[in-house]
Amino acid sequence: xxxxxxxxxxxxxxxxxDGITFTVKxxxxxxxxxxxxAGKSTTMKMxxxxxxxxxxxxxxxxxxxxxxxxxxxRQLGYLPESAPxxxxxTVEEFLRFIAEIRGFRATSEKHARVEHVLGLTHLASVRxxxxxxxxxxYKQRVGFAQALIHNPPALxxxxxxxxxxxxxxxxxxxxxxxxxxxxxxxLSTHILEEVEAICTRVIIIASGRIVADETPSALRAxxxxxxxxxxxxxxxx
Amino acid sequence: xxxxxxxxxREFLGYxxxxxxxxxxxxxxxxxxxxxxxxxxxxxxxxxxxxxxxFLFFPWLFMFIVPAVGMRLWSEEKRxxxxxxxxxxxxxxxxxxxxxxxxxxxxxxxxxxxxxxMALTVAFLGDPDWGIIAxxxxxAILMAGAYLGVCALTSALTKNQVISFVLSLAACAMLVFLGxxxxxxxxxxFLPVGIADVVSNFSFVTHFDAFTKGIVDPKDVAFFLxxxxxxxxxxVVALER
Numbered sequence: 001x002x003x004x005x006x007x008x009x010x011x012x013x014x015x016x017x018d019g020i021t022f023t024v025k026x027x028x029x030x031x032x033x034x035x036x037x038a039g040k041s042t043t044m045k046m047x048x049x050x051x052x053x054x055x056x057x058x059x060x061x062x063x064x065x066x067x068x069x070x071x072x073x074r075q076l077g078y079l080p081e082s083a084p085x086x087x088x089x090t091v092e093e094f095l096r097f098i099a100e101i102r103g104f105r106a107t108s109e110k111h112a113r114v115e116h117v118l119g120l121t122h123l124a125s126v127r128x129x130x131x132x133x134x135x136x137x138y139k140q141r142v143g144f145a146q147a148l149i150h151n152p153p154a155l156x157x158x159x160x161x162x163x164x165x166x167x168x169x170x171x172x173x174x175x176x177x178x179x180x181x182x183x184x185x186x187l188s189t190h191i192l193e194e195v196e197a198i199c200t201r202v203i204i205i206a207s208g209r210i211v212a213d214e215t216p217s218a219l220r221a222x223x224x225x226x227x228x229x230x231x232x233x234x235x236x237x
Numbered sequence: 238x239x240x241x242x243x244x245x246x247r248e249f250l251g252y253x254x255x256x257x258x259x260x261x262x263x264x265x266x267x268x269x270x271x272x273x274x275x276x277x278x279x280x281x282x283x284x285x286x287x288x289x290x291x292f293l294f295f296p297w298l299f300m301f302i303v304p305a306v307g308m309r310l311w312s313e314e315k316r317x318x319x320x321x322x323x324x325x326x327x328x329x330x331x332x333x334x335x336x337x338x339x340x341x342x343x344x345x346x347x348x349x350x351x352x353x354x355m356a357l358t359v360a361f362l363g364d365p366d367w368g369i370i371a372x373x374x375x376x377a378i379l380m381a382g383a384y385l386g387v388c389a390l391t392s393a394l395t396k397n398q399v400i401s402f403v404l405s406l407a408a409c410a411m412l413v414f415l416g417x418x419x420x421x422x423x424x425x426x427f428l429p430v431g432i433a434d435v436v437s438n439f440s441f442v443t444h445f446d447a448f449t450k451g452i453v454d455p456k457d458v459a460f461f462l463x464x465x466x467x468x469x470x471x472x473v474v475a476l477e478r
Contacts, residue, residue: 048325073327080325084318086247088254100243101326130254146322 001026001154001184002047006056009042009208016042018208019056024184024201026153029176031199031216032188035236039208040188041081044156047186048078060154074103077152081159083143087132091123091142094131095149102150117145120175136163144172148179155179157187161194173198192228196220206236240328244336245343248310252344257309265302265348269294270355286363291355292373292449296413296442299384304405306345307388308398310337311476315396334472338389338465345381349374369451376448379461380441384409386468393475416440 002024009017017039024030032040045051047058049069058065058072065072085094095114104110118124121141126134131142140163147155160176161169176185177198189195195202196216204212204219212219212235223231252258273280273291280290314320323333359365391404414420416437424433437443444457 045321050321050325070327070329073325076325078325080318080321082318084322086251086319087317088251089247097243097247098326100246101240101328103327 001061002156002186003059004043004047004056005058007043007046007053007058008055009039009046009051010054015208017046017053020205020208020210021056022203022210022213024154024186026184027181028201029180029185029187029199031195031202032186032205033190033192033195033202033232034188034205036190038205038236040205041158043205044078044158044186044188048076048156049073050080074150075153077147077150077155079143079147079155079157079160082162083140085131085139085142085146088130090128090130091118091134091145092127094142095145098146098149104150113149117149120148121145122171137165137168140164141168141172144175153183155183155185155187157185159189160187161189161191169194192232196228204232204235211235238332238335240332241336241339244328244333245340248337248340249343251340252306258344261302261305262348262351265298266351268302269298269352272298273355286359286365288355288359288365288370288373289449291352292377295377296380296445299381299441300406300409300413303345303381303384304388304391304402304409306341307385307405308392308401310341310389311393312396312398312401316398330473330476334389334469334476338385338469338472341385341389342378342382345385346378349377349381366451369449372451372453373449375453376445376457379448379458380445383441383461383464383468384412386465386472387412390468390472390475393472412439412441414440416442 004023005021007017007020008015016037020039020043022030032043034040042051046053047060047065049065049072052066060072061075063071063075086097089097092114095117096110099110099113102113104113118127121144123138123141123145126138131139134142140160144157144160147157155176157176161172164172173194176187179185180198180200187199199216202212202214202216202219203210212222219231220228223234252261269291272278272294278290278293283290311320314323324330328336356365356370359370387408388401388405391408392398392401394404395401417440421433421437424436428436438460444460447454447457
């Protein structure tokens with residue numbers, strides 16, 4: 001579903017992403033791991049067509065993002081880091097806007113979509129509140145709702161559980177797992193347990209390169225008995 | 238292009254979701270009307286049933302007030318990070334640029350049209366030439382679009398709204414001053430008259446004046462429309478860079 005080949009992005013004289021290659025099939029949840037500044041967000045931004053790679057290709061559902069960016073954007077649900085949204089809009093207004101721009105123009109259809117994601121992400125209680133008045137957890141859920149509204153075949157989530165309390169984290173993980181069967185999901189995270197909890201595969205990147213690409217159990221088997229963060233540290237330093 | 242509609246709607250209603258719209262509309266009407274009645278405008282002393290003294294100040298007023306509308310168009314999105322959301326939705330850069338620009342233009346048009354009670358006042362006091370009033374409104378709306386095109390462009394260049402405002406102000410001021418007689422005389426003193434003429438032709442004042450006299454010259458309409466087109470094109474380029 002999502003195919004990335006030799007992606008490169010350079011900022012100034014720093015290679016943020018240095019030849020990253022991987023594929024994600026339907027039904028897979030790929031955990032994207034790495035220290036801050038390793039190139040996780042940059043890679044995701046290139047897949048979603050927000051920034052252009054200096055070299056390499058990214059395709060989603062067989063469409064090259066450099067050739068038909070809008071075609072790729074139609075198939076993707078994307079939760080950018082820190083879930084940006086228009087602060088002066090209410091949750092409902094915002095989701096209606098997203099639904100409209102995602103092509104659900106008929107009032108009934110738009111309404112059904114918005115109600116569906118409001119239910120999925122437990123936002124019904126704050127639907128009439130403006131987004132600027134929401135707490136971080138709710139804002140994150142608005143971003144999540146926005147990414148799910150068109151039931152996309154591919155999901156790219158940049159730190160979906162960032163800023164959530166343990167209960168909310170658990171809820172989001174359950175939600176991701178419940179949808180994963182028919183979707184290709186990439187999620188980035190700092191939390192190693194999260195990878196074990198929901199990911200079917202894990203990629204660790206450091207300084208823009210992939211240093212591990214395997215199942216969470218294979219990662220654990222690298223150093224039997226060691227804690228995950230020790231393995232992580234050994235790979236990324 | 239069907240994507241322009243939701244973008245337009247969000248942006249246009251966005252003005253009214255914050256106090257921006259109300260502050261802007263009230264300030265605009267208050268300043269424009271008081272300028273007309275002031276001793277510089279001489280609305281009453283002029284003794285004619287026309288809006289000429291009212292619209293006289295529009296190029297100057299727009300110079301300050303359009304950047305206030307335009308500066309947020311892109312700077313705000315860049316600062317708050319929503320630009321990443323916007324450009325990962327299935328819209329092209331051109332659609333986004335057009336949706337935002339048209340929303341801003343519609344808002345400015347609303348502001349200009351809200352001055353219509355001035356026209357009614359004139360009609361009550363005398364017998365104005367409605368043709369001139371209509372052409373003046375057309376000119377004011379076109380000029381507002383051209384100002385906004387410039388401001389949208391400068392807004393796309395920075396995520397800092399203050400820089401955006403100052404840049405817009407400078408660019409708009411240039412486009413106004415080019416047409417002042419004192420400025421053109423200075424130009425003519427060291428440039429051939431032909432070139433000085435070309436330069437002063439880029440002034441908003443020169444092109445707007447004809448409208449206030451009831452002349453709708455296709456050349457003036459083309460000037461404003463092509464300036465809008467050109468700035469929007471640069472706007473797309475600036476965002477895609």
